[in-house]
Amino acid sequence: MNRVIFSVLAALLAISVSAQDLTDSQRAAIEERIHPVGQSCMEGDSGCGGAVAVAAVASSGSRSGEEVYNSACLACHSSGAAGAPIYGVAANWTDRIAKGNAVLYTSGIEGIAGTGMIAKGGCMSCSNEEIEAAVDYMVAGSK
Ligand code: HEC
Known part of the structure; x- marks a missing residue:
């Protein structure tokens, strides 16, 4: 031993x-x-x-575009509620995409006055970057 x-x-x-x-x-x-x-x-x-x-x-703790979309945007953008352009339907997006990303980001962050598109889709805990990622996700999936 x-x-x-x-x-x-x-x-x-x-x-x-x-x-x-x-x-x-x-x-x-x-x-x-x-x-x-x-x-x-x-x-x-x-x-x-x-x-x-x-x-x-x-x-x-930054969320991906897909995560933000699923939690804050899908409610309107999957069904077209209130006239929202529908995710995945290219015909709904062609004219909007033509305006360029900068315009779409501003719409996502500030909303569009007088429409159902409220600022940040109502996700006030979302950072601007997260909203932009969600816009990117929606655009990429709707071409
Ligand atoms: C309460 C419903 C609602 C929610 C929630 C919502 N949207 Fe929208 N969104 C709309 C409607 C309605 C329009 C179309 C507005 C118009 O141009 O008449 C729109 C349009 C848009 C557009 C196109 C803007 C443009 O300039 O053409 C983008 C981009 C967009 N939404 C992003 C988002 C994102 C990102 C989210 C989630 C963070 C979101 N939306 C959540 C209703 C909604």
């Missing part, structure tokens, strides 16, 4: 000694090899903007 413990200790000692025996260039080579997999970057580290940006988007 003692012999087993001893050999485990000896093995551990051998490993830790060999890790310390690495030369600087060997360490650099190892870091180079493991870097692409883990992209070891810390918050605020400017060297890994991509990874930080992805994390920021995820943590802001």
Whole structure:
């Protein structure tokens, strides 16, 4: 039994000694090899903007265009309620798409006075970006 413990200790000692025996260039080579997999970057580290940006988007809770559409736009835009252009019906959208995205985004965010298209489709918790994503989703699915 003692012999087993001893050999485990000896093995551990051998490993830790060999890790310390690495030369600087060997360490650099190892870091180079493991870097692409883990992209070891810390918050605020400017060297890994991509990874930080992805994390920021995820943590802001931003909803996809499809999610926003399903929760805030579908009620009118799937049935044509109040004269809404119907999702997926190209004939309802051709003239509107021709006005360009900027106009459609404004309609989505501010609504269209005097029509059933209320500001943000009534989704006041939606950011402008989320409404624009919903417009993109509707346009892409209605061409
Ligand atoms: C209460 C019903 C209703 C809801 C909810 C609604 N819409 Fe609309 N929407 C309309 C109607 C009605 C029109 C047509 C208005 C018109 O031009 O007469 C319209 C038109 C639009 C247009 C075309 C605008 C243009 O300039 O031609 C876009 C884009 C649009 N809606 C986006 C959205 C988005 C995005 C949502 C969800 C966030 C949404 N709508 C939710 C009723 C609705």
